Amino acid sequence: MSAPAFGRYIADARAAGRLVVQPRMGFGSATRMRTGLAATKRASATTVGTITLDSYTRLGAHDAARRALTSGAELNGYPIVAHDAGTTEAMLAGIRDETFPVQVRHGSPTPELIFQRLCELGLTVSEGGPVSYCLPYSRVPLAESRRSWRRCCEILVNARGSGPEPHLETFGGCMLGQLCPPGLLVATSVLEGMFFRQNGLRSISLSYAQQISRAQDEEALRALRRLGARFLPGVDWHVVLYAYMGLYPRTRAGADALLAGAARLAVRAGADRLIVKTAAESARIPTIKENVTAIEHAAREAAGEREDPGQAADTGIHAEALAIVEAVLDLDDDIGGALEKAFRRGYLDIPYCLHPDNAGRATSYLDTDDRLRWRDTGRLPVPEPRRDTGRPLGAAELLECLGRVRRRFDHEPMEAPEARTRWEARR
Amino acid sequence: MQLLITELGHEVRNLGPCVPDEQMVRAAAGAPCDLIVMSTVNGHGLVDGERAVRRLRAEPALRDTPIVIGGKLGVAGTSRPEEVQSLLDAGFTAVFGDDEVDTALFGSYLDSVAARVSR
Numbered sequence: 001m002s003a004p005a006f007g008r009y010i011a012d013a014r015a016a017g018r019l020v021v022q023p024r025m026g027f028g029s030a031t032r033m034r035t036g037l038a039a040t041k042r043a044s045a046t047t048v049g050t051i052t053l054d055s056y057t058r059l060g061a062h063d064a065a066r067r068a069l070t071s072g073a074e075l076n077g078y079p080i081v082a083h084d085a086g087t088t089e090a091m092l093a094g095i096r097d098e099t100f101p102v103q104v105r106h107g108s109p110t111p112e113l114i115f116q117r118l119c120e121l122g123l124t125v126s127e128g129g130p131v132s133y134c135l136p137y138s139r140v141p142l143a144e145s146r147r148s149w150r151r152c153c154e155i156l157v158n159a160r161g162s163g164p165e166p167h168l169e170t171f172g173g174c175m176l177g178q179l180c181p182p183g184l185l186v187a188t189s190v191l192e193g194m195f196f197r198q199n200g201l202r203s204i205s206l207s208y209a210q211q212i213s214r215a216q217d218e219e220a221l222r223a224l225r226r227l228g229a230r231f232l233p234g235v236d237w238h239v240v241l242y243a244y245m246g247l248y249p250r251t252r253a254g255a256d257a258l259l260a261g262a263a264r265l266a267v268r269a270g271a272d273r274l275i276v277k278t279a280a281e282s283a284r285i286p287t288i289k290e291n292v293t294a295i296e297h298a299a300r301e302a303a304g305e306r307e308d309p310g311q312a313a314d315t316g317i318h319a320e321a322l323a324i325v326e327a328v329l330d331l332d333d334d335i336g337g338a339l340e341k342a343f344r345r346g347y348l349d350i351p352y353c354l355h356p357d358n359a360g361r362a363t364s365y366l367d368t369d370d371r372l373r374w375r376d377t378g379r380l381p382v383p384e385p386r387r388d389t390g391r392p393l394g395a396a397e398l399l400e401c402l403g404r405v406r407r408r409f410d411h412e413p414m415e416a417p418e419a420r421t422r423w424e425a426r427r
Numbered sequence: 428m429q430l431l432i433t434e435l436g437h438e439v440r441n442l443g444p445c446v447p448d449e450q451m452v453r454a455a456a457g458a459p460c461d462l463i464v465m466s467t468v469n470g471h472g473l474v475d476g477e478r479a480v481r482r483l484r485a486e487p488a489l490r491d492t493p494i495v496i497g498g499k500l501g502v503a504g505t506s507r508p509e510e511v512q513s514l515l516d517a518g519f520t521a522v523f524g525d526d527e528v529d530t531a532l533f534g535s536y537l538d539s540v541a542a543r544v545s546r
Contacts, residue, residue: 056471075471076469076471139443284501285470354444394430394434395433
């Protein structure tokens with residue numbers, strides 16, 4: 001196996017005891033995108049550059065993206081298909097190199113055109129997945145997304161040699177960003193990683209999004225690493241942590257403390273890369289400067305932490321994730337087929353996800369000890385099934401769960417009195 | 428949003444994420460509704476909302492239906508008054524932001540629509 005450039009970069013950083021830190025960053029204008037990448041490269045941290053694509057490109061509405069470029073309307077990301085290839089080549093010239101890998105992030109359930117363009121440009125490091133880029137954000141049927149992602153893996157694999165070893169990161173550990181119990185996040189991440197491997201990828205990363213309980217997150221990340229070692233033999237892989245994806249604190253101090261927690265969690269639990277969020281996150285798309293500040297803050301916090309080989313208390317996340325992965329793999333030798341069948345049968349079922357292909361029987365809640373727990377496991381093939389006999393979760397309780405991190409880190413009263421009363425009344 | 432509106436006593440037809448204009452027009456014009464709510468967080472609401480509401484208002488059946496939009500409307504945070512005004516000019520009945528105050532305002536707005544409809 002030839003040395004995979006992106007994987008090598010990550011492995012070298014790990015060997016040097018450094019966490020790789022990466023922003024979420026995308027601008028419509030090529031000039032601004034170049035400035036943002038250059039600033040990321042210059043930041044005092046071991047970084048990977050990010051080109052986040054805009055949501056027109058994500059939905060295949062390339063004409064709408066072109067119109068926005070012409071009219072000067074601000075886009076929420078870089079329209080890599082609407083910009084001609086030469087523009088992007090010039091944007092990247094002298095920026096990406098051995099010392100600075102660039103990953104393209106998009107969020108598209110059917111990204112063939114995107115991947116074709118990426119491969120033309122030698123941008124062979126990307127992310128997503130047939131489940132994780134289909135269910136939460138799109139209305140595309142899962143079967144269509146699965147077919148498309150298989151073709152995309154093919155496009156990437158055929159481009160081997162045109163750029164760094166093709167790398168895909170699964171977004172499966174971030175399903176909906178919040179309120180999904182970690183066992184299912186870990187299982188989805190592993191299964192999508194296996195889908196990439198079965199479709200020819202040799203360099204893969206497995207994601208997990210920071211939730212609310214530090215102990216639960218540590219246990220989940222260790223479970224993810226154990227399952228990665230077991231189910232991804234013969235390929236280069238690592239774990240990437242996402243800083244909290246739910247309602248973000250509005251105060252600078254709150255946002256800084258939450259990000260510091262993510263950086264320390266990543267190092268303690270042995271993740272190799274961190275996707276940061278900024279202090280501006282609660283309100284808008286961050287500026288380049290805000291991104292650099294967040295990157296450097298996370299890198300400093302990470303440098304002050306050590307990997308903890310100690311065993312976090314085992315509350316069953318590994319066993320739950322393993323049971324789900326094995327039950328899904330039993331459904332079909334083809335992992336894409338297994339994923340599709342698993343959703344049809346409710347073996348995979350993402351809480352609060354409204355996509356028509358999601359069974360919607362499994363429900364979850366955020367407990368008073370900050371751990372995510374199942375209210376009802378639906379048809380998930382877990383070792384400890386649960387049936388919810390109470391009334392469904394109300395809007396006030398749901399908002400309490402969604403807003404808890406923000407209120408805590410901003411030092412606001414922890415629970416709206418009304419939510420508290422209703423919550424207690426139910427129990 | 429669906430849960431919130433349901434709990435306030437109303438029936439919801441949720442069209443899901445990233446609804447194409449044609450589908451929105453078909454769904455809204457095809458079956459009577461008392462209010463159309465667009466929720467947006469990706470920063471393209473200023474552009475997409477304006478286009479979508481023009482399409483909806485072009486339908487005779489929807490000329491007088493209350494249509495509202497809320498969330499993170501632009502990529503730069505709190506919308507400027509002239510941006511809100513351009514959404515109102517394009518045909519929205521009301522425009523909301525994305526914090527708790529807006530949720531409360533939306534709740535009272537919903538009550539006012541319900542009161543008008545039941546009269």
